[in-house]
Amino acid sequence: MTEARQSGRLSVFAAAWVIARRDFVAILFSRTFFFFLLGPLFPVIVVGLAGSVGQRVDQTAAQPEVGVVMEGADADAMVRARDALAERLGSGLPGFLVVKRLEPGETYDPADAFAGRRANIAAVLSGTPSDPVLTGPSNQIHAWSGAVAMVAAQARDGELQPWPDVTFQATATSNASQRAGRLKTAQGAQMLLFLLTMMLAGMVLSNLVEEKGNKIIEVLAAAVPMESVFYGKLFAMLAVSLVGISVWGCVGALIYFGAGSAFPDFPTPAVGWPLLFGLGVIYFAMAYLLLGAVFLSIGSMAATVREVQTLSMPVTMMQLMVFFLATFAMTQPHGGDLLGHVPVQLAIRDAGARGPGSGALASCRGVRLAGAVRRLAGARRLGPVPQARDEIGSGAYEKEGRAWPRKDPFRRRHAKGRDGRVTFWVPLSNCIGRDRSEIGSAGPVSKPEEGPIEMKESPDGRYGKPPEDPRLDRRGRSAAGAVRLRQRRCSGKNLSGPLQQGGMATAPDVRAVPDPARSRHGTPLFLASQ
Amino acid sequence: MHGNVSASGRPLAIEARGLIKRFDGFTAVDGVDLSVPEGAVYGILGPNGAGKTTTLRMLLGIIDPDEGYRRVLGAERPHDVAHTIGYLPEERGLYPAMKAVDAIAFVGALRGLPLKEGRRRGRELLEQHGLGYAADRQIRQLSKGMAQQVQILGTLVHKPRLVVFDEPFSGLDAINQGKLERMMRGLAEDGTTVIFSTHVISHAERLCDDVAIIAAGKVPFAGPVDVARDRIPAQVRLETRSGDGPWRAALPADLRRDGKSDGGAFWYFPLPETGIEPLLRALIEGEAGILSLSIERAGLHDAFVAIAGEAAARALEEETPEAIGR
Incomplete structure (x- = not known):
């Protein structure tokens, strides 16, 4: 012991760096990473097979x-x-x-x-x-x-x-087809995020459980705070996944440039490809950090692989639910805002803080970090944002207490311009079968413009006037309230x-x-x- | 240096008072007090399940005590001084795909040693301990004993001031046990505090300056090994040519006699409080015909039995009957 000691106390992040560096190198040069790179091929194959089989069934049925x-x-x-x-x-x-x-x-x-x-x-x-x-x-x-x-x-x-002949004037695309295409792009991106997040969170979990099984965790826990261990593992896997995404991107670019015009023309997303990729990486990172932190917390509490499976099942189910909610939100561009702000991180933070050991605490911090960055990233959605509301008119506006009743049957919004004129927006679906004066007279509009509503084309086609039925109220509900006919x-x-x-x-x-x-x-x- | 000092005047590397740890209502450690002087080789002796590992984990900050107070190298939070501590857990763990030298460097890096320096020292240590040829082999390619040696070297690579070994001798063959004992003595000579847990009394007896005997989560004795031994009076073994005579009055009453065929006898009795000299004089003057006389100090095992009780001693013997040197 003649040499001077060169070691010094590590901060939490320096210790996390040591853990992350080891994990990153170990995973990158393992078979696991190779299969990770092949990962996207499996869903493609499965979807292809399922589509083919489904088409065959449709044809034969x-x-x-x-x-x-x-x-x-x-x-x-x-x-x-x-x-x-x-x-x-x-x-x-x-x-x-x-x-x-x-x-x-x-x-x-x-x-x-x-x-x-x-x-x-x-x-x-x-x-x-x-x-x-x-x-x-x-x-x-x-x-x-x-x-x-x-x-x-x-x-x-x-x-x-006899029907009149329709003169065709072909365009490259239409709003409707463009929107549909964008929706598919968004769905694809969402599916990719979901699969990637699930796969990586599972890998982090199995990595931790393996270390618990190997008893290496005790060496780590004695040397550095458990927060560092969790941070290190979480970010190491994130770095590995970013390498994987880069590899996929390079391969994709090679195929794109190699195939030339033979490559199918994907619909450009609403925000453009570069921003989609950028936001995709940020969203993926946030989602992974959130879910990975939860899985690490589960791993810290579980003693055996069986326990891990049991404990992680509710989280997996919850993630599926979030996936479905996200899918729903994609088709509900404004109603979806609410879904984007569900404070999942708060619930998980509470669960983490009450869990045993500092592992849960570390996970909770990871979750908070993920939540913070996610908030920084904003609530913008990937892919297209279909227009669901339309301007139906404007008129003089006199305020009478609240702008609109609390339970406004038309769900109206308004904005007052500098010239004092007020513009109203009403969801298209609420305009069906009504004229402007009807909508205006239900609220504090004193001089609504007269005349029928000139409806613009909605993303999904035109809306027809619902059948007149004296038994139905204006919201399509029957008098008995038991049956609701859809427009x-x-x-x-x-x-x-x-x-x-x-x-x-x-x-x-x-x-x-x-x-x-x-x-x-x-x-x-x-x-x-x- | 750290405020409190031991009875011998040395500063304390570890000071623990009233440590209590419960798991699901079961009290694994129940009010443990420890004072480990700097530079000492300190043994924690007890059967499996006595609370040794839990105590060490609390001292290292892996788990926090439910009650009590600990101070390690002057710090109340052990992680604050983690870079000066080395730890070998009872259940060994290394990454199987790592090279031996990288494994050592990684453990050093966890303690704040730069990776490059860790690799250099790792190679050096492996060479010193005859494992230089295995430096670039993966851990999975090494035997269990070799892997354990690699982990021990990883414990020391950052030159810690305090080394904690949990059951360090288990899994090692006799030769490597001897090597480890020498290494531990060397560390203590260099001023490093060594604390280890064991259920093999002979290792503690050979290595330790101080021991803590732990049984059922409590520490009935903690202090120098000699003090533990002195809990049991030394035994005198006397062989005389004569089987009887006036000299017998000098022998204590609580003795045991084994007769010999030639008329002589063996006598066993505790060393009198007055010492051996008056007894010796009386035997000579009484012409007892002393053939042999020896004073046998109590071993640590006897002390353990006396302190921890027969049940704890039996549990200790059942774990490693062949390893207990008596």
Whole structure:
């Protein structure tokens, strides 16, 4: 012991650096990293196989049809009308199969048509073209009600009216297709983040459990604070994953430049590719730090692999739930804001602080760190942000106490300009079937502009006016409050015929009648009639 | 240096008062007091489950005591002086894929030694201990004993002022046990405080200046080995040519006699408080015919039995019957 001592006390972060450096090198030169690099291939293969199998199943599965039980002439008229419309509309219409041609005056219970199971009949159409009755499971008859009404209208009116030729002007893309493409890009990015985060958090956990099994943890715990051990392990795996992402990026770039024009053209995300990648890395890092900290906390509490599996299952389930919430939030650009602020980190922090040992405390600090950086990164979402609200008008505004009632049925927002004029926004879905004066008069607007709402195209197509039904209130709720009919949404393609013939008002309305015989789980089914 | 000093006047490397640790209602350590002087070789002696490892873990800051007070090298938070402490845990652990020299350097790095310097010292230590050829081998390629030696060297690579070994001799063959004993003595000669736990009394007897006997979480004795031995009076073994005579009056009453075929006898009795000289004079004057006389001081094992009780001693013997040197 003649040499002078050269060691000095390590700070928490210096000790974490020692741990992280060792872990980083050890993992990078292990087989684990090789399989980590191959990781993204597995979901691609699985998704490809699943898609292929699903397509094959769809192709081979028989398509459900509408059974027709009408008088002979009506049945023939319905089938003719269906076939005529199908030529123009493509595969959007269900197949019609004549189950029974009734004699004049003959009665027939539509429910009997299901008993024979002669064909793949999902609903039975009876009555007349002017008064069609659709019998079947509620979800099926509601899905087909528009199509059946359109066919019935055509059958009633007889000869198919000539449709105007549509002049095509092709563009590279449209708002709708661009939005759909962006949504797919966002979904892909989200899926990648989810898989990557899960994989890495699992690797951190198994790494810690392995060290507990090897008894190395005691050497570490005696030398450095446990916080350092957790920080080191967490950030080492993060660094490993960033190396992996860089490798994937390089390989992807090589393939992209090597394939040239043969490479499929992915839709550009709303924020652009560079920002998407940048935000993706930041979001991944935050998500991984959050989840990794939780998994490390679990690892610190578990003594055996079995305990680890048991304890980590709720967290995995929770993460799946978060994944689904995120998927939902992606389609709810404004409602999703709330989901982005769920204080998961607070709950985990509390759980960590009450857990045994400093490991949980370290995890809690990791979580807090992750939460802080996540907050710094902001609440912006990856991928496209579809426009769900639209300006419907503006007018003079007089404030009467609160701007809007607390439970505003229209969910209105407003902004006052420098010129004193106020602009209103209302969710498009709340505008359906209403005019501007109706919306304006429900709140403190004294001089609303008159006239019908000029609705702009929504991301998902046009919105049709819901059927008038005296039993339904303005929010689509029935008087009994038990049944809520959704506003029907039709694509422009399906609407073109009826609109040509005078619009939706010419189509027979659908009436819902419960059919207990075909009810599942006590859910009432409905018969449509006039 | 650190405020408190031992009875011998040396400053204390470790001072613990009333340490208590409970696990799920079970009290593993129940009011342990320790005073380890700097530069001493200090043994913590007790059967498995007595609380040795828990005590060491508390001293090192791996776990915190539920009650009590500890001061290690002047610091109340052991991690504050971690760079001056070396620790060999009972359950050895090294990264299997690491090279021996890297493993040593890594343990040094955890204690604040630069990695490059750790590698240099690691090679040096491996050469010194005859393991130079294994420096670049992975730990998984080494035998269990060799891996253990590598870990011991890792404990020392940063030249600590306090070294804590938990059951250091388990898993080592006799030759390597001897090497380790010499190494521990060398460390103490260099001024390093060595504290180790063991359930093998012979190691403690050979190495330690001071011991703490621990049983059922309590420390019934802590102090110099000689003081522990002195708890039991020395035994006198006397062989006489004559089996009886007036000299017998000089012998104490609580003796044991084994007769010999030639009329002589063996006598066993505790050393009188007056010392051996008056007894010797009486035997000579009484013409007892002394053939041999020896004074046998009590061993640490006997002291352990007397202090910790028969049950603890039996537990100790059951763990390593062949290793107890008596």
